[in-house]
Structure formats: C-alpha cells, structure tokens
Amino acid sequence: MSWPIVESLGMENQLKSLVLYDGQCPLCQASIAWLKRLDWLRKIDCRDARVSENIPNLDPPLKPERLLEEMHLVTPRQMVYHGFKAFRYMAWRMPLLFPFAPFFYLPGVPWLGQKIYLWVARNRFNLVPCKDGACEIPRKK
Numbered sequence: 001m002s003w004p005i006v007e008s009l010g011m012e013n014q015l016k017s018l019v020l021y022d023g024q025c026p027l028c029q030a031s032i033a034w035l036k037r038l039d040w041l042r043k044i045d046c047r048d049a050r051v052s053e054n055i056p057n058l059d060p061p062l063k064p065e066r067l068l069e070e071m072h073l074v075t076p077r078q079m080v081y082h083g084f085k086a087f088r089y090m091a092w093r094m095p096l097l098f099p100f101a102p103f104f105y106l107p108g109v110p111w112l113g114q115k116i117y118l119w120v121a122r123n124r125f126n127l128v129p130c131k132d133g134a135c136e137i138p139r140k141k
Helices: 004-008 028-036 065-070 083-090 099-107 109-127
Strands: 017-020 044-048 070-075 080-083
Touching: 017 028, 017 083, 028 044, 028 109, 070 083, 080 083, 083 099, 083 109, 099 109
Parallel strands: 017 044
Antiparallel strands: 017 070, 070 080
C-alpha cells in the first residue's frame, strides 16, 4: 500500500514524515539544520513551506498562511501536527531525543510546550536578525 503524499513527493520507497517550515526565517533554518543532524534514521523530509510545490494536497487542505505561523508535520498516513505536537512526534523518531519523548506527555507539558513554541514562533523575527525583510510573514489582507 502506498500513501498519496509519499508518491506526490517522490518518496515511494521511503515512509518519511514531511516537515514544512518557513524557509526564509533564519531561526527556522537553524532549527531545521539541527533537526537534520539529529535525524540519524532519516525519518524526516524538511521542505520550505513558501514553495507551493512542497505543500502536499490534503483534505482538508493545508493553509499556506498557517504554515508560516508555525512548523507543520505531515505523517506518511497524512496526519497533520503543528508546533509542539510536531516536535513531540519527531522526538520519538530521533535517537538522541527519544529518551525525552515520554516527558512531553506529562500533565501540563503539552500546554506549556505549545505556549512556549507559539511565543518563539511569533517573536522569531525579533530573536534573530533578518536581511532585507526576507523573513517577514506575509500579512493577511
């Protein structure tokens, strides 16, 4: 059995999860670089959410503006996680993070983790320098 997202991304023989991130954000780029270093088992495929061809066709569809607000992860079975839940999902698949994964389920940790994640996501342009406005999130009109 094959999964449509896997086929659409050209990964027929590899059941990888897809991480969509803001490819113009320096903090996001650095975070993805670290994730790639930790992904020894090659379970994650990271793609820039600003490139429309990288966004899989799902039902319901992913909203491009939401993809720039926080990282999204699409599993091979087309489940979608974002923010802290996406990080928690990845932790189970990365040997160095695996020992910490159970703690991400303790009472209060998911709530606090998402609050911290959203604060960092909303303030990421103030936390790291941006060049020529390249890391600005397009505003809704």
